[in-house]
Amino acid sequence: MLDMLRQTCSSMDLLFLSKRITYHVSAASDMSSVFADPEKIQSVVTELLRRIVKRMPHGSMVNISLNEVSMRNGRGIEISLSGVDESESGKNLTTFLQELFGEGIGGSSSSLFACRESIISQGGQLSVDLPKPQQPVFKVVLPTVGTSSLAISExxxxxxxxxxxxxxxxxxxxxxxxxxxxxxxxxxxxxxxxxxxxxxxxxxxxxxxxxxxxxxxxxxxxxxxxxxxxxxxxxxxxxxxxxxxxxxxxxxxxxxxxxxxxxx
CATH class of the missing domain: 3.30.70.270 (Reverse transcriptase/Diguanylate cyclase domain)
Known part of the structure; x- marks a missing residue:
């Protein structure tokens, strides 16, 4: 998973350079393997990073972290992506959630909605939080190998x-x-x-x-x-x-x- 994150960031070097954006990747040691399609996960991470970088001010930093966490149905790996969002929507968590959940809470289909659907198809979860104004944190949580597929499907x-x-x-x-x-x-x-x-x-x-x-x-x-x-x-x-x-x-x-x- 860590190698995938590094490869994804490397593939986006031109976008990072165009805005003088740097990134920092941190990961806990000895994490379990993820039970998911790596291509789908990389596609979602790429889309989330692209969204974050495009809304960041020049010269800022993207923070990326990997941690092992508890899911309701077992263990999971959490990918956390965060950066300053200088757009107007970056001030309002409701705006993010409308994009994330689409028509379910009054919004319309969006790239975030598609990302969420893709992660759900892998038995995972995609959430967003706004701990501080204009500093959204996206969290992708994926099941580890050994997590019950029956529990995931339910x-x-x-x-x-x-x-x-x-x-x-x-x-x-x-x-x-x-x-x-x-x-x-x-x-x-x-x-x-x-x-x-x-x-x-x-x-x-x-x-x-x-x-x-x-x-x-x-x-x-x-x-x-x-x-x-x-x-x-x-x-x-x-x-x-x-x-x-x-x-x-x-x-x-x-x-x-x-x-x-x-x-x-």
Whole structure:
């Protein structure tokens, strides 16, 4: 996998040089082999790197790392790709997710959507996070050799929308700014209940909506959602020192997914 990353970067030297972009590759030692088609993985990594580099300012650096991680169905190898995104969309995680999940969350088909479908076809996961404005991190997680192909084939992607139905009253009582901060606090609370950043959590503070997107087998989708709703239902929330009566509404849907192929 490390050799593939180096070959991919070398094949893109002209693009890197055109913007004076450098890259740094780091990897843990003694990693397991990946159970996936190397050509498909290289194609996805190339597309992600091309996207990252084109949106970076001249003279900056792409960070690439390889690590072994836990997946729900076994061990996996995570490829992390990050760089500064100076475009307007680089400020908004929702924009990235609309591209990544396509029509599943209101966007249209894109290169990111195609990349996600390709990774899913190999039993893997593709996610994006925005830990800081204009600094997106793309993570490709692939199963290692020995991971159950049956468990992989059963994986589906689900979207769990959590709406604060009394957000208008909270905005009226505490003001817009404090209410938006409060929604972000609940977003962070939900993030701690899932496998972030493999599972994605985002919010639209102005609407009082928090969305969790996660991969799991179809039979356990409700159990993940139930765990989140039960914790939210028993938690005591505050804005400042005042206890807040928060009313939630939940909606679980399945997102489009690819037909799985065979890894090599």
């Amino acid at each position: 994986q589906r992607t689900f979207k769990y929308d959590i709406s604060i139905t009394n957000i208008a009253n909270l905005r009226k009582r505490f003001g817009i700014k404090k209410s938006c901060v409060f929604v972000s606090q609940i977003e962070n609370y939900v993030r701690a209940l899932v496998r972030h950043p493999i599972d994605i959590v985002m919010s639209v503070p102005a609407r009082g909506v928090i969305t969790a997107i996660y991969d799991t087998s179809e039979g356990t989708a409700n159990s993940v959602a139930s765990r989140i709703s039960k914790r939210l239902g028993t938690e005591e929330f505050r804005i400042g020192k005042k206890i807040v009566d928060v009313k939630f509404k939940y909606h679980l849907t399945s997102l489009p997914h690819a037909v799985l192929g065979k890894g090599k």
